[in-house]
Amino acid sequence: MLNRVILIGRLTRDPELRYTPAGVAVTQFTLAVDRPFTSGGSKEREADFINIVTWRQLAETCANYLRKGRLTAVEGRIQVRNYDNNEGKRVYVTEVIADNVRFLESSNSAGNREDGGSNANASYGGGGSGNRGGGSREQQDPFIDDGKPIDISDDDLPF
Amino acid sequence: MLNRVILIGRLTRDPELRYTPAGVAVTQFTLAVDRPFTSGGSKEREADFINIVTWRQLAETCANYLRKGRLTAVEGRIQVRNYDNNEGKRVYVTEVIADNVRFLESSNSAGNREDGGSNANASYGGGGSGNRGGGSREQQDPFIDDGKPIDISDDDLPF
Amino acid sequence: MLNRVILIGRLTRDPELRYTPAGVAVTQFTLAVDRPFTSGGSKEREADFINIVTWRQLAETCANYLRKGRLTAVEGRIQVRNYDNNEGKRVYVTEVIADNVRFLESSNSAGNREDGGSNANASYGGGGSGNRGGGSREQQDPFIDDGKPIDISDDDLPF
Amino acid sequence: MLNRVILIGRLTRDPELRYTPAGVAVTQFTLAVDRPFTSGGSKEREADFINIVTWRQLAETCANYLRKGRLTAVEGRIQVRNYDNNEGKRVYVTEVIADNVRFLESSNSAGNREDGGSNANASYGGGGSGNRGGGSREQQDPFIDDGKPIDISDDDLPF
DNA sequence: TTTT
DNA sequence: TTTT
Numbered sequence: 001m002l003n004r005v006i007l008i009g010r011l012t013r014d015p016e017l018r019y020t021p022a023g024v025a026v027t028q029f030t031l032a033v034d035r036p037f038t039s040g041g042s043k044e045r046e047a048d049f050i051n052i053v054t055w056r057q058l059a060e061t062c063a064n065y066l067r068k069g070r071l072t073a074v075e076g077r078i079q080v081r082n083y084d085n086n087e088g089k090r091v092y093v094t095e096v097i098a099d100n101v102r103f104l105e106s107s108n109s110a111g112n113r114e115d116g117g118s119n120a121n122a123s124y125g126g127g128g129s130g131n132r133g134g135g136s137r138e139q140q141d142p143f144i145d146d147g148k149p150i151d152i153s154d155d156d157l158p159f
Numbered sequence: 160m161l162n163r164v165i166l167i168g169r170l171t172r173d174p175e176l177r178y179t180p181a182g183v184a185v186t187q188f189t190l191a192v193d194r195p196f197t198s199g200g201s202k203e204r205e206a207d208f209i210n211i212v213t214w215r216q217l218a219e220t221c222a223n224y225l226r227k228g229r230l231t232a233v234e235g236r237i238q239v240r241n242y243d244n245n246e247g248k249r250v251y252v253t254e255v256i257a258d259n260v261r262f263l264e265s266s267n268s269a270g271n272r273e274d275g276g277s278n279a280n281a282s283y284g285g286g287g288s289g290n291r292g293g294g295s296r297e298q299q300d301p302f303i304d305d306g307k308p309i310d311i312s313d314d315d316l317p318f
Numbered sequence: 319m320l321n322r323v324i325l326i327g328r329l330t331r332d333p334e335l336r337y338t339p340a341g342v343a344v345t346q347f348t349l350a351v352d353r354p355f356t357s358g359g360s361k362e363r364e365a366d367f368i369n370i371v372t373w374r375q376l377a378e379t380c381a382n383y384l385r386k387g388r389l390t391a392v393e394g395r396i397q398v399r400n401y402d403n404n405e406g407k408r409v410y411v412t413e414v415i416a417d418n419v420r421f422l423e424s425s426n427s428a429g430n431r432e433d434g435g436s437n438a439n440a441s442y443g444g445g446g447s448g449n450r451g452g453g454s455r456e457q458q459d460p461f462i463d464d465g466k467p468i469d470i471s472d473d474d475l476p477f
Numbered sequence: 478m479l480n481r482v483i484l485i486g487r488l489t490r491d492p493e494l495r496y497t498p499a500g501v502a503v504t505q506f507t508l509a510v511d512r513p514f515t516s517g518g519s520k521e522r523e524a525d526f527i528n529i530v531t532w533r534q535l536a537e538t539c540a541n542y543l544r545k546g547r548l549t550a551v552e553g554r555i556q557v558r559n560y561d562n563n564e565g566k567r568v569y570v571t572e573v574i575a576d577n578v579r580f581l582e583s584s585n586s587a588g589n590r591e592d593g594g595s596n597a598n599a600s601y602g603g604g605g606s607g608n609r610g611g612g613s614r615e616q617q618d619p620f621i622d623d624g625k626p627i628d629i630s631d632d633d634l635p636f
Numbered sequence: 637t638t639t640t
Numbered sequence: 641t642t643t644t
Contacts, residue, residue, distance in 0.1 A: 001230075001420050001644095002167035002391055003192045003207065004324060005237065006483045008160040008550055008579060010639035032639035033162045033237075048162065048239045049638055050253075069639060071160075071581065073320055073485055073550070078164065078192075078237070078255075080207045090641095094209075094253035096237075102319050102485060104548065104581050160579050160640095161550055165324045165481060167391055167420060169643035191643035208642055228643060230422065232326055232391070232479055249637095261326060261478050263389065263422050319485040319548075321510045321525065323555065326479035351480045351555075366480065366557045368571075389478075396482065396510075396555070396573075398525045412527075412571035414555075 003077040005096050007050060008104070009033035011070050017063035027059035028052065028095075029066060031074060051095045052076070058101060065103055075100035162236040164255050166209060167263070168192035170229050176222035186218035187211065187254075188225060190233060210254045211235070217260060224262055234259035321395040323414050325368060326422070327351035329388050335381035345377035346370065347384060349392060369413045370394070376419060383421055393418035480554040482573050484527060485581070486510035488547050494540035504536035505529065505572075506543060508551060528572045529553070535578060542580055552577035 009031035017027045032047045039046060052074055054062050066072060076098035085091050168190035176186045191206040198205060211233055213221050225231060235257035244250050327349035335345045350365045357364060370392055372380050384390060394416035403409050486508035494504045509524040516523060529551055531539050543549060553575035562568050 001193050002165065002232075002324070002393065002418070003195075003209075004165045004322070004393060006161065006163045006320070006322060007237070008162075008581075012638040030638065034160050034640085035238075036162075036236075047639070048237060050237055050239060071640085073161075075320065075322060077195075078166070078207060078209055079194075080209060080253075094239075100320070104485075161483070161552065161577070163481070163483060163552060165479070167422075171642040189642065193644085206643070230644085234479065234481060259479070263326075319511050320483065320550075321485075321513075322483045324479065324481045325555070352478050353556075354480075354554075366555060368480075368555055368557060391479075395513075396484070396525060396527055397512075398527060398571075412557075 005074075005076050005078055007031055007033055007052075007074045007096065009047070009050070009072065009074075011066055011068050011072060012049060013068045015063050015066045017059060025056055025059040025063075027054045027062045029062070031072065051093075052098050053079075053095045054098045054101065058098065062101055066101075071104040073102035073104055074098045164233075164235050164237055166190055166192055166211075166233045166255065168206070168209070168231065168233075170225055170227050170231060171208060172227045174222050174225045176218060184215055184218040184222075186213045186221045188221070190231065210252075211257050212238075212254050213257045213260065217257065221260055225260075230263040232261035232263055233257045234261075323392075323394050323396055325349055325351055325370075325392045325414065327365070327368070327390065327392075329384055329386050329390060330367060331386045333381050333384045335377060343374055343377040343381075345372045345380045347380070349390065369411075370416050371397075371413050372416045372419065376416065380419055384419075389422040391420035391422055392416045482551075482553050482555055484508055484510055484529075484551045484573065486524070486527070486549065486551075488543055488545050488549060489526060490545045492540050492543045494536060502533055502536040502540075504531045504539045506539070508549065528570075529575050530556075530572050531575045531578065535575065539578055543578075548581040550579035550581055551575045552579075 012030040012032050015027045015029035017025060019025055029052050031050050031052055033050060035046045035048065037045075074096060076096045078094060079097050080092060080094050082090050082092045171189040171191050174186045174188035176184060178184055188211050190209050190211055192209060193204050193206050196204075233255060235255045237253060238256050239251060239253050241249050241251045330348040330350050333345045333347035335343060337343055347370050349368050349370055351368060353364045353366065356362070392414060394414045396412060397415050398410060398412050400408050400410045489507040489509050492504045492506035494502060496502055506529050508527050508529055510527060512523045512525065515521070551573060553573045555571060556574045557569060557571050559567050559569045
C-alpha cells in the first residue's frame, strides 16, 4: 500500500546498462550505505550493499553520469522477486526500484575530489518490475550477466 | 549515510518472538505490500513480501499486539546480511530493521472488522543488526527456526 | 533537490474541493498527526496540524472518499509559498503537496468504527503549487473561502 | 502517528546557535530545496525555503560544521507551532525538527568547490519544539533575534 | 563480488 | 512459505 525508500551512499562500481528484448533500458548498480553505528567492537564502520534498479530514461541518465565511488541519493520502492536457480531452489532477490536519483557529486568530483556536490537531475524515470528474467513470480536471476539481452516481455513492464 | 524505509502493508502471519542467548528480544514478521500497479496483463494486483525485524522493547510490543492480516506501518532501515549455507554457498538476506511500528488496526479489528484504525504506539525500540546467527559478515540464516535460542553475542548488538 | 514527506494522521474536517479558473481540481484538508511524545508535563498528547493539497484526479478521489476523522497516509513534498495579505504584509504558508494518498479506513469505518482499514488507492495525482490554508485548531484561514474560484493562473501550475 | 521528512538542499546562510535559559542548545538554519520542475514558463528553477531546527548535541555539531551554501541532507519531522504576534494576531510557523543531518560537502568544499562530498555524522540530536523563524528570501523573522536567550521553559522541551 |  |  505504501512503499518508500530513501538512500544516500556510494556506488560500489560503475553502473551496468542493458536492454530488454523490447528495447527498454535497465540500469543496475549497488549502493554502499554506511551503517549509523559500529558494531561488534570492530572499529571499522560497516555498510549495507543495496542493489538499485532503474528503468527507461532514468536508466540511461544513470548509466551516463554515475560512476564508481560517487555519492548518490536514491528514492524508490523495495521490490522482492524470486526465481528458481539451476538446482531448482527458489532464490529471493530484494532490490530498490528507483524513480528518482540525485547525483551529489558532479563528473569531475569523486575520483579526483575537486568539486563539491553539483547536482544532475535524473528524476522521473518511472517504476519498473525490476525483473529482467521473465514473469514476476518465478524468474531467472537478472544479475547473471550472460551477455545476451535480458528476456523480458513488454507485458512484464508495469508502465 | 542515510537509509530510510517506510512501509504500509499487512502481516502475512503472526509475528515470531525469540530471544538471543543474552536475553535480547527479537521479533520478526513479513509485511505484504501491494504494488502500485498491476503487471503482465494479470488482473490480480501483486505484492512484495518484505521481512521486518524489531529488537528489544519494540519486539515485545509487536509480538503482543500484531497479528496476521493486520494493517501496519513500519519505519526503519534496509539491512543486508549474508551467511554461508550448508552447501557452503553465500546467501544474502535483505531485511528492514524497524525502529517505529504503527498499528493501524486495533486488536478487535482486522479479523472481525469492528474497529477503525485505532493506534498503539510502539515507537522507539532501537535498531539492531538483525542477525540472529552470529557475526555480521558471515552468519547463519536467522530465519531457520531450530527451536534453540539464536546465537548472537552481546557484541553483535549495536546498542 | 530531494523533498519527501510521509505522514499518517486523521482529517480534522471534510476535505474541500475547488477548481481553478482553468478548471483544474484542487482539494485541501488538514491532517492531525500526533506527536511521538507528551510535552510540558501535560498528559494530553499534542498533535501537529498539517495542511495537505492535492491536484487533479487525486483531488477528486480525495474529495469523494475522505471524511473528517479518517485515518489517512499521505506522501508528498513540502512547499512554502508566500503572499501579501491585506495589510501589505508578507505571509508564508507551508503545505504538503501530496502525490499519493492512502485511505486507511474505509467508508463505513472511522465515524461509526465498524471496519478495519480497507484501502482505496488514490495514487498519482501530480504535484501543484496549491493554496488556501487549513482547518487546524485555532487557525485563521489565510485564504478565506469567499465562494469565488481561487485565483491562480495556469502558469502557476507546475505540470 | 507517523511524520517523516527527508530533504536535500543547500543552506541559505550560516546556521544560528542559541541556548534556552536552561542551557539547551538550539540551532536553526534554512534549506533551499530546488523544486523538481520549472513553473510558470519561467526558466529559473524555483526552490522551497524550509526552516530546520536541531537540538542539543546535534545543534552544536550543525553549528560547528555547516555553512552557507553547503549541500546537506536532513531527516526529521514537520512541526507546526503558533504564537500571537505584537498585533495580537495568531501566526503559524512550520519547521522541520531534524534528528539526523548529513553533511554532503566537507569543510573545504562548497565555498571553494574543491572536495567531493565527505561526510560528517551528526545523528541523534533528539526532537524539540524549537522556535525562531528562518532566513528565506523575503521572509520577516517572527522571532527577531534580540540577543537575549530565547524564552522557552524546560516544560516546552519534549525530552 | 563491494564504496569513501 | 505469504496479507486484504
